[in-house]
Amino acid sequence: MTRQYRTELSTFSTWDQRAHAKDWLLYPQNLGPHLSLDETSLSQGELYTILTNKAAKGGKGAIVAIVAGTKAETVIEVLRKLAESQRKKVQEITLDMAGNMALIAKKCFPQATQVTDRFHVQQLALEAVQQMRIQYRWQALDAENEALEQAKLTERAYEPELLANGDTVKQLLARSRYVLYKRATDWTISQQERAALLFERYPDLKTAYELSQSLSHIFENTTTKLYGLGRLAKWHERVRQAGFKAFNTVARSIQNHYETILNYFDNRSTNASAESFNAKIKAFRSQFRGVRNVEFFLYLLTQLYA
Incomplete structure (x- = not known):
């Protein structure tokens, strides 16, 4: 059926692109004046750079450009096919902290304000917490293996320590x-119990969790750049005092992109529309059980969203 549609019923054979x-x-x-720049995978891990128009809200007219790969020079060459007068009318473009994305935006849309997506920033902090949790988990696995080996040597039955919730x-x-990804106000009763046991046993994880949540709070409850700069500076100081290597890396990343991060507080623009569009691509891909013909998949995609 798909083959028949491609070869006979659709306009794929005469598609001008x-x-x-x-x-x-x-x-x-x-x-349009407000754009999102992001990358996504169409098939087998192959990445494509996608430029979308925020005004379309992920619907018809969303796709401005799709370019194979993420190499800045390649994407810039393609986007410069757009009229310079039109590119200069772009006022704002949201993107992640990748250097290639910033270079693309700078070279192709020189008049546009670059806004680092707040969710990418928050994700870094969440991943730092998870990294600490995983390190403690490996330590627990090592301790359990040592206890098992010792029990065998002494011919005793090994009985692991059971906590109050049975874990x-x-x-x-x-x-x-998932407890560490969620806000405390969204925890279920069992998750509250698990968090209490976790933080009692690993106070560093509690501090790290609070750092990640306080960063989210800054973005959610700050209305001006000046206030945002002050609150981020205080957050940096808390990170310094905590002394967590993973969070120091997050703080340095924020410091290196603070100008574009602070631009978020002008219009509170995010890359949410681009992430939503990526989710639609993945859902579309799953309907076809993968991408066998990249050209035809892109054709169908553009029929819906371009």
């Missing part, structure tokens, strides 16, 4: 993954 579809697609008519220490650390 088919010749270069695997390399790039451009829809100049969809260019072993190893299970507590494994099952706390």
